Amino acid sequence: xxxxxxxxxFCVVARSRxxxxxxxxxxxxxxxxxxxxRALETRVGVRLLDRSLNGITLTDEGELVLAEGxxxxxxxxxxxxxxxxxxxxxxxxxxxxxxxGFGRRHIAPIVDAFSREYHEATVTLHLSDTPTRMVNDNWxxxxxxxxxxxPGRLMTTLAPNRRFLVASRDxxxxxxxxxxxxxxxxxxxxxxxxxxxxVTLWRxxxxxxxxxxxxxxxxxxxxxxxxxxxxxxxxxxLAVRSEWDVAAHLASGALVRVLPQWNLPETNIVAFLxxxxxxxxxxxxxxxxxxxxxxxxxxxxxx
Amino acid sequence: xxxxxxxxxFCVVARSRxxxxxxxxxxxxxxxxxxxxRALETRVGVRLLDRSLNGITLTDEGELVLAEGxxxxxxxxxxxxxxxxxxxxxxxxxxxxxxxGFGRRHIAPIVDAFSREYHEATVTLHLSDTPTRMVNDNWxxxxxxxxxxxPGRLMTTLAPNRRFLVASRDxxxxxxxxxxxxxxxxxxxxxxxxxxxxVTLWRxxxxxxxxxxxxxxxxxxxxxxxxxxxxxxxxxxLAVRSEWDVAAHLASGALVRVLPQWNLPETNIVAFLxxxxxxxxxxxxxxxxxxxxxxxxxxxxxx
DNA sequence: GAGAGCATTAATTCTGGCCTTATCAATCCA
DNA sequence: TGGATTGATAAGGCCAGAATTAATGCTCTC
Numbered sequence: 001x002x003x004x005x006x007x008x009x010f011c012v013v014a015r016s017r018x019x020x021x022x023x024x025x026x027x028x029x030x031x032x033x034x035x036x037x038r039a040l041e042t043r044v045g046v047r048l049l050d051r052s053l054n055g056i057t058l059t060d061e062g063e064l065v066l067a068e069g070x071x072x073x074x075x076x077x078x079x080x081x082x083x084x085x086x087x088x089x090x091x092x093x094x095x096x097x098x099x100x101g102f103g104r105r106h107i108a109p110i111v112d113a114f115s116r117e118y119h120e121a122t123v124t125l126h127l128s129d130t131p132t133r134m135v136n137d138n139w140x141x142x143x144x145x146x147x148x149x150x151p152g153r154l155m156t157t158l159a160p161n162r163r164f165l166v167a168s169r170d171x172x173x174x175x176x177x178x179x180x181x182x183x184x185x186x187x188x189x190x191x192x193x194x195x196x197x198x199v200t201l202w203r204x205x206x207x208x209x210x211x212x213x214x215x216x217x218x219x220x221x222x223x224x225x226x227x228x229x230x231x232x233x234x235x236x237x238l239a240v241r242s243e244w245d246v247a248a249h250l251a252s253g254a255l256v257r258v259l260p261q262w263n264l265p266e267t268n269i270v271a272f273l274x275x276x277x278x279x280x281x282x283x284x285x286x287x288x289x290x291x292x293x294x295x296x297x298x299x300x301x302x303x
Numbered sequence: 304x305x306x307x308x309x310x311x312x313f314c315v316v317a318r319s320r321x322x323x324x325x326x327x328x329x330x331x332x333x334x335x336x337x338x339x340x341r342a343l344e345t346r347v348g349v350r351l352l353d354r355s356l357n358g359i360t361l362t363d364e365g366e367l368v369l370a371e372g373x374x375x376x377x378x379x380x381x382x383x384x385x386x387x388x389x390x391x392x393x394x395x396x397x398x399x400x401x402x403x404g405f406g407r408r409h410i411a412p413i414v415d416a417f418s419r420e421y422h423e424a425t426v427t428l429h430l431s432d433t434p435t436r437m438v439n440d441n442w443x444x445x446x447x448x449x450x451x452x453x454p455g456r457l458m459t460t461l462a463p464n465r466r467f468l469v470a471s472r473d474x475x476x477x478x479x480x481x482x483x484x485x486x487x488x489x490x491x492x493x494x495x496x497x498x499x500x501x502v503t504l505w506r507x508x509x510x511x512x513x514x515x516x517x518x519x520x521x522x523x524x525x526x527x528x529x530x531x532x533x534x535x536x537x538x539x540x541l542a543v544r545s546e547w548d549v550a551a552h553l554a555s556g557a558l559v560r561v562l563p564q565w566n567l568p569e570t571n572i573v574a575f576l577x578x579x580x581x582x583x584x585x586x587x588x589x590x591x592x593x594x595x596x597x598x599x600x601x602x603x604x605x606x
Numbered sequence: 607g608a609g610a611g612c613a614t615t616a617a618t619t620c621t622g623g624c625c626t627t628a629t630c631a632a633t634c635c636a
Numbered sequence: 637t638g639g640a641t642t643g644a645t646a647a648g649g650c651c652a653g654a655a656t657t658a659a660t661g662c663t664c665t666c
Contacts, residue, residue, distance in 0.1 A: 001395075002383045004307035004375075020612055032655055034614060039653085044383070045390040051613065061389055068382045072307075072375060079371045080305045080347070086364055087348040092304075323642055335625055337644060342623090354643060357633080 004076050006040055007069035010048065013037060014066045017055050074276065081280040090118040090282045096125050098143040101225045102269075103127045106244060107143055110293040114286055121282045129223070137276050140283050143290070145242060146267035154273040156287065159294035162243045163264040165202075166255045171235040178258050181212040188237030191218035192228050202240060204262040212262070240264055269294055307379050309343055310372035313351065316340060317369045320358050377579065384583040393421040393585045399428050401446040404528045405572075406430045409547060410446055413596040417589055424585045440579050443586050446593070448545060449570035457576040459590065462597035465546045466567040468505075469558045473538035481561050484515040491540030494521035495531050505543060507565040515565070543567055572597055 009026075013033060016022035023033045041048050048062040058066060077092075084091040094114075098107040104127060111125045126139070145161060176186045181204045191199045199221070204212045219237050222228055225245060232239045232246075233254060249255040271287060273279065312329075316336060319325035326336045344351050351365040361369060380395075387394040397417075401410040407430060414428045429442070445456075448464060479489045484507045494502045502524070507515045522540050525531050528548060535542040535549075536557060552558040574590060576582065 002307075002379055002386075004305075004310075004379065007307075007379070007382075018612065019614095028654085029656065030613070031615080031657085036654070038614090044386045045392055045394075046386055061386060064385060065382065068378070068385075072378045072382065075371070075375045075378065076305055076307065076310070079310075079368065079375065082367060082371075083305075083347045083349055083364060089348055091348075321642065331624085332626060333643070334627085334645080339624070341644090355633095357642090 002044070004072060006043075007065065008073050009036060010040060010062075010065055011069050011073060013056075014049065014058055014062060019051065019056065078278045081278060085281040088281075089120060090285050091120045092122075092280060092282055094121060094123045094141070094282045094286055095139045096123065096141045096143065096286070097128055097139045098125065099145060099225075100127045100129055102145060102244060103143065106294065107290075110289055113293065114289050117289070118282065118285065123286075137274060140274050140277060140280075141286060141290075142272040144270050144272060145244075146270075154275055155270050156273065157268050157270050158287075158290050159269040161267055161269050163240050163267055164243060164246065164250075164260075165238060165240055165258045165262070165264065166232060166246050166250070167238045167258050168233055168235040168255055169253070171232075171237065172256070172258070181214045181259065181262060184214050184216060184238070188219035189216040190228055190231050190237045190239040191216065191221040192225055192239070193218075193221045193223055203265055204259070205265075206261055206263070242267060244269075305347070307375060309346075310368065311376050312339060313343060313365075313368055314372050314376060316359075317352065317361055317365060322354065322359065381581045384581060384585075388584040391584075392423060393588050394423045395425075395583060395585055397424060397426045397444070397585045397589055398442045399426065399444045399446065399589070400431055400442045401428065402448060402528075403430045405448060405547060406446065409597065410593070413592055416596065417592050420592070421585065421588065426589075440577060443577050443580060443583075444589060444593075445575040447573050447575060448547075449573075457578055458573050459576065461572040461574050461590070461593050464570055464572050466543050466570060467546060467549065467553075467563075468541060468561045468565070468567065469535060469544055469549050469553070470541045470561050471536055471538040471558055472556070474535075474540065475559070475561070484517045484562065484565060487517050487519060487541065491522040492519040493531055493534050493540040493542040494519065494524040495528055495542070496521075496524045496526050506568055507562070508568075509564055509566070545570060547572075 012025055013019065013022040016025060019033045019037070020030050023030045026033070037048070044061075046061045047059055048065060049056050049058045081092060096107065096111065103125065108125060111123050115121070115123055143158070171188075176183060178184070178187070181202070184202070189202075193199050200216050200218060202214050202216055204214070220231060222231075225241070228239055229241060229245055229249075231237065232241070233249065238258060246255050250257065271290065273283065273287075277283075315328055316322065316325040319328060322336045322340070323333050326333045329336070340351070347364075349364045350362055351368060352359050352361045384395060399410065399414065406428065411428060414426050418424070418426055446461070474491075479486060481487070481490070484505070487505070496502050503519050503521060505517045505519055507517070523534060525534075528544070531542055532544055532548055532552075534540065535544070536552065541561060549558050553560065574593065576586065576590075580586075
């Protein structure tokens with residue numbers, strides 16, 4: 001009879017591209033993986049994966065074990081979690097995915113605090129440039145800026161997030177005045193091009209319901225928010241940045257808001273929850289800490 | 304994280320009436336159970352069952368682990384079975400339930416043969432006086448004489464089985480002749496009273512579609528087929544027995560068929576299959592051997 | 607052809623889970 | 637009251653699984 005340890009061992013190996021990689025994942029040496037896998041195979045009497053020097057491929061039986069085994073592991077994890085929850089202790093492993101810049105600056109400290117608060121839990125913070133495209137299910141929470149309806153994913157808002165049109169003082173000097181979004185046509189606009197979205201269409205609206213949609217011609221564009229911000233700081237043009245990103249610079253006066261009465265659509269900070277796992281207490285606690293940690297907008301808390 | 308061995312350990316304990324009984328089931332000493340259970344409880348951080356000197360009772364969490372755990376164990380078993388089946392090997396544990404007399408005489412040898420044929424498989428033959436009332440799911444095949452429609456159980460016929468009206472030569476000497484079922488009114492009838500069935504209504508039919516239903520007044524009755532047969536052998540009266548039971552005695556002349564042209568309803572040998580487990584190869588093979596082993600009716604094979 | 611990376615085999619070590627024995631306390635029953 | 641059963645605890649031993657080290661062959665790349 002197989003044991004759940006055998007199964008989870010195999011699942012890790014099966015999801016690796018080589019035995020050596022699997023060994024690194026599990027912090028053991030390569031022979032350990034070879035031996036254990038071979039022992040497993042002789043025990044069940046059938047080859048589970050074909051080894052070759054350029055990657056491993058699962059046999060039919062391997063696919064079976066991976067698929068069935070994963071549901072078994074999930075069931076065991078759920079049971080363990082349910083027990084932990086009953087004791088009001090926070091345990092187990094939590095995997096968070098977040099965008100690079102935002103994650104490093106705002107999520108990492110919260111993960112730090114979480115880890116200090118709940119010693120028995122372990123956390124992985126995975127920073128990704130495409131956080132919404134996690135293909136495997138090795139995640140519990142994905143933090144994302146901007147609402148997004150992905151089918152099959154549960155979304156919850158963590159914090160509001162406004163976006164501002166900003167520029168450096170240097171840039172604005174001697175440039176034509178900006179009184180209406182239409183005036184942007186005479187300016188250098190810097191665009192953040194990511195997720196294949198239509199990023200050259202900027203939508204403005206005033207409190208008085210007046211609207212204006214401007215198709216900009218980006219003078220420069222990048223897919224890295226920090227670079228974009230740096231360009232803006234360097235006075236290369238106007239950019240739309242979320243308040244999280246530029247709060248400190250607005251406070252220090254390095255950047256100024258442009259067209260402050262014209263609002264851009266909000267892109268709230270949201271979290272996607274993996275529906276495959278039952279919600280565990282550690283997930284709830286982490287969401288709680290995220291909401292709490294993100295609550296005071298940086299615009300207000302900036303010194 | 305729990306392991307499947309922890310879970311199956313706990314499931315065994317949870318289904319026992321005391322830790323000591325659990326220890327006996329698992330062929331270990333009592334302290335082993337005590338401390339392993341304690342270790343498990345401290346690991347999950349919650350008490351799973353309350354011990355007392357007269358029995359153990361599950362806590363809420365214990366119930367949870369038992370219920371969820373059982374499905375996990377089942378899933379692991381299914382996976383293991385599927386792998387075994389792919390290798391065309393017969394492995395694992397098979398649990399057969401059969402009625403006492405029939406099981407001892409006809410099923411046990413087949414189980415013996417099965418065990419010789421498939422060394423890697425283990426078999427338990429559980430003889431029960433109420434085989435159809437297995438309340439727990441610790442069985443794979445229930446052998447039963449007489450068709451029976453139990454909802455949720457899969458039934459398959461193993462062998463045909465006729466029933467004969469028999470008596471000993473001694474008994475028949477000097478008794479009124481039997482030419483028609485009605486004549487039974489003048490005879491001592493022996494009834495097998497089991498399963499709360501209506502056993503005093505004997506239905507006869509000839510090949511020519513002639514029918515006769517007789518309500519007998521049993522002179523003696525019992526719920527044990529062997530006792531009934533012994534009574535009949537001892538010349539205490541007439542009884543209805545299945546051909547399996549009396550084939551040897553008919554062949555030796557100790558018993559004779561009475562009213563041979565009047566047939567009694569057939570009560571075939573059937574097998575119920577547990578639908579909770581996926582059908583494994585060992586189950587298929589066992590059914591195969593059962594059909595093969597029961598094929599030549601004892602009436603014909605009797606020397 | 608050197609070197610890096612990967613898989614495998616063999617031999618050895620280790621360790622932690624699990625078991626046993628021994629002992630004691632509590633309860634039930636004859 | 638003594639015996640039987642059950643459960644808890646302490647102390648010590650054992651062993652199978654799993655790891656490590658060392659060494660070899662293979663393939664691909666530079």
